[in-house]
Amino acid sequence: MICPVCGAVYRPTKTSKEVGGDEVVSISPPSLTCRRCKADLSDLICLHDQAIWYHRQALYLLSQGRYSEAEADNNSAIALHYSNADFHALAGKLEALQGKFREAISEWQQALKFDPQNAIACNCLQMIKG
Numbered sequence: 001m002i003c004p005v006c007g008a009v010y011r012p013t014k015t016s017k018e019v020g021g022d023e024v025v026s027i028s029p030p031s032l033t034c035r036r037c038k039a040d041l042s043d044l045i046c047l048h049d050q051a052i053w054y055h056r057q058a059l060y061l062l063s064q065g066r067y068s069e070a071e072a073d074n075n076s077a078i079a080l081h082y083s084n085a086d087f088h089a090l091a092g093k094l095e096a097l098q099g100k101f102r103e104a105i106s107e108w109q110q111a112l113k114f115d116p117q118n119a120i121a122c123n124c125l126q127m128i129k130g
């Protein structure tokens, strides 16, 4: 995630260290401010978490074969966080599963715009074109 004020990359303040082969994870209280400009990012982080929640919900519904419900939840995720390639890749998959290939292709192309390495979008587009 990127701070909209100064453009610094925001990372949750969770640090993990390897100590003598054992992984020690120390979790400090989450910092909800930008480490560079100190802008309050709590609303944004909340939105981001919500988007991830909808996306996970969509993946679950997909595994249950409930494609149209999954698509609705995934669309909510996209509405909250438009520039996430995984959300668009999943949207494409759900549309393809419902026979909407034209929409599926445009979602995968969108996913590749945000993340040219996105594996799902690459594979699916290759399958359709090949």
Ligand SMILES: [Zn+2]
Binding pocket: 003, 004, 005, 006, 007, 008, 034, 035, 036, 037, 038, 039
């Ligand atoms: Zn900032």
